[in-house]
Amino acid sequence: MPENTVDFSIVHAVPGLGKPLDYVPTENDPLYTGRPLPSALLQNTVESHGFSSNESVLKVLLPLLTVREILMLQFMEQVTDRPEWQKKVFDETIVEKWRAETASGFDFSKDMFEFCIAELRYKAENVYQDPNTPITVYNGDVVKSDSAVPDTVKIALQLAVKSLEDVPDKEKDWHPDSNNMVLDLIHPSLFPLVYGKSRVLKVSEKVVGLTDCVTRCGEGEVLEVKDDENPKANQYRRSISEPYSLKYQWLPSEVDISGPESRIISYINNLHPQQTELYSLVEKVIDAAIPLWERTLAPLHKGDLDFVKRVPCYDAEYKDPEEAEDTQGQNQGRDDDDGDEDEDEDEDEPRQIVIQPEPQPFAPEICQPTLPLSFKELYGAHARPLQIIVKLANIELTPEKPRYEGGTWHVEGKQNEHICATALYYYSNDNIKASHLAFRQFVDTYSVTDFKYDQGHHEFLEDLFGCQNDTGGAQDVGKVETKEGRLLTFPNILQHQVQPFELEDPTRRGHRKILALFLVDPNVRVISTAHVPCQQLHWWRDATTANGGLSGGPAKGLDKLPVELRDQVFEGIEGFPISLSEAKEMRKELMEERKKFVADQANLLERYNGFSLCEH
Template sequence: MSYHRRSSVTLPQSATLDERILGLHPPGAMYKSGFEYYNTVVEQRMRRMSSAIRARSGWIEALGDADTRAGWAKEAKEQSLTDLELCYVLDELAYFASLSQPGNDIRLSAVDGVWISDLLVDLETTEKLKDYTVILKRMPSCHKDYWNSNPKNRVLNLIDPSLYPLVYSRSKLLRPPSTSPQAALAFKASGESPGTLEKWREALSGADDTNGSKYYLPTPTDRFDSIVSNYYSWLPSEFSVNCNGAVEITSYINNLHPFLPMLEQVVTDLVRPRGDRLARRLGSYYKSDKPEPDMDDYEYHDEYDEDIDEWKKNAKIMHPHPKSFVAPERPITPYTLYSRQLQAVVRMSNIELTPNCPRYRGDSWEVTARANERIIATGVFFYDVSNISRCSLQLREPVCGYMFGVEQYDIRAVVEMYGINDHRNEELRLSQNYGNIDINDGLCVVYPSIYQHQMSEFKLANSSKPGHCRMLTFYFVDPATRVPSTAIVPPQQQEWWFEDVLASEPFCNLPHLILDGIANRVDFPISLDEAKRIRKR
């Protein structure tokens, strides 16, 4: 029920996976538009059936049980699926099952393209992560970073990538790149100042990163300005993956003084092969007893427009039937993340509930990052979930009105074929829901960046005790491209820099009042208050 993105690029059989990705998604804002196709009502019905089955425990083993399949067939009839549609769903499920490896907990979720695991990160690493969280939470209250600066919101950011991002007009460029987190921390406030995005492009135009790849920066020719930022960019960290899949962090994590071995182990567990997306199925058409008017038979376009409008108004909308399922071809070149350099942005956040604030109201719908940040997938580890009611990660994909390529008189067909009308306000609904992932303690989820996501509402399970949902998130940069990272942008936190200043002569002997005055007059590094103002822009 998924599909391959279509491309006019023809690649040789010997092309590597990186070359294939770049051929399908050349650098630019279109990379993250997500505005490609919309599923028909028939497809949505089949998707719901497939998702409902995949959400059940042991569905792979149940595929071969005749009684279970008969029960699924009964459910399908109740959901108005035809025999042909059910056959397609079952054949596709068999293909999905073939992607799972015996003894491996990594599995396709109830949402297409989303993989989950309950046992991916071992207990020892999870407990270490919980211990480090306690250390981070001990920060002074004035430094605690609540989302929207509202403690009642209950979301505490321990690591927020939107704080101290790459600011093209302010950030420094470090050359040559640092090769370790400790080395990067020694270069606080160092480096050259390009000053503009154009100067950043010029400075990096002939430069290679530590992996020998060219850097990507947005250009004036990039489309969809609303999803490209020409001012800011998240700063990913560098992760080196060896031939066995073990991960080493080779640059600092933005907004975090290093406690690196724990995060390295989590990324090691997350680096796993991803499933392929599947081929699109269906089309749509009109059917009428009367022949469709032919434009060549008309002398005036106005007359033709009136007749074709009338014909389509009275024609019956034919919902298409699926063809037989055909498993997609697997990539010629196996795609592995081993023995290569990865970039990932790190976020760490807690949702904390108390008897006085017992409910979390949920997130708004959002898309991960901006197009210039080249985020291709998001991995979330729910490492500590305790005393909360059922909650879920909800996923949907946006569509764009112009993608249908229809005239005004085709609106009825589009609305009926794709089910996009919102009956509450009689407007077109420009998104399609893909489903929910139930959240539990220890769950790992990886989903593609084209999905919009939202955390559902939840509350305390036992209202007399506190509860929480704590998560560690990695936003993975497309491995076929490179963006400026913490390897070439030194730390920008004024407080980190000021620690070194206070330890040196003559500043260590000055009164605090004078030191505060000096800090208030320093333009770079950036103060926490200014970093929060930048985040709001």
């Protein structure tokens, strides 16, 4: 074993446990493996005077893209969704058909099309020769694969979740405020780490495993966050919500990747270790997700998010006024229902029309992907487990509720979780129309400060970049279809949003089911289920009433009581372990805290990274 291998069979000090809540490992820390990976949570970026000048902070901001480049990325994403696209891009008949399709739709020029075909052909021959290679789409990087998870695993997962789904209606856990459309099977907001209530093992104690997580229930000490330990980033926020929660943290599981296959070595929060088949299937999906994460996180790990632009644009050039009179607007490439229309223009004055830039000549270095990471080398070789938060959820549609209206724009978690990337596995779609996940990137608004444009003509921002003055620096970059069997990964520097979808046949039920894996930054370990013995009262109750109790001691004989009396005994337990009803109340509070945080993040973006063009 490498000399710097740390013994992870014992508890180590991590943020909130023996270390300040906002602690990140430094080079003299035995847990140090590198700098924290950037995220979009802006936890250290905003001070009372605005953005910090710290270089690492600015890496959450991606280069501003022209509308035309975004259209090119969307077109290439759609092409790579087609079966055998690696062959089709060399078939001139098919390519001409695509050319006609683009020419009849959006503002898609000949040069844009030729560039896309050249890039796709280059990637087909040099990057994606193997049709099973995960495909990177959009800057960031968003990575998709329809073959990473074998069909055998998909079918087995569809069957295995029935043990969680087939419960009495009164026991179904419908997500709050979802109109009984989102069914939570495993959700990290239930029984999270609760500061001031959860019992956490002390540093140097033996960690909790799968076999003893219930028998050790109640071990440890109540974890408190003292007022004088409030992170500095929280203190900067004043009237807006803090990036660090002083109440809750989602609990990840520990996953050993030192061997040939992943092994979950601490319990998945809210999935009993007795569910051995589900544990095994989650491990297989983790194995499939790791190669995609290694691509998604490569630019962040390298510290280089300055992607080469396909369509450079450094100033606004305008059409001749006579030519502009015959031009039909500049919004062909954007959705009509985005709610951003500006009705304040003086209709008596003709709008100046910018000349849309063309892509530069194609060159391989423009689309050269960053070499993937190797989790095995970085972490597995040092016996350093990954920490992964697991969620299982269904969106259920019925003839009475035939349409899901979609989600909100957000990034995952608060800073306590240090989530750096997400993997979503869509393992079952039935009787629904095409559904999508959309992405939005935070961009460097200062990049247009020295832009040359006509006096007072701020509309160039919308015409060229799809953005508006006096709004936050974010760009909608596109969406990916969430097909059955698709595995999708993306970094926590991008916002994402579930798009609306509806039943295909409105006379019968339909669903979309996902397994979500949230990867904790491997360079910043957090409190996990290895540190927190089970908190679920019903897990502990079932163990104490089985086979004469956990140790044949105080609980002996409870199994002989009628169920009603047995439940009354356990309902009388106050404080700890935590009952399901109490956990659901805490979940509401956790969700409200995070809902406010998401809204405040949007306000923060506008206040400190918004477009603010002055007259010149």
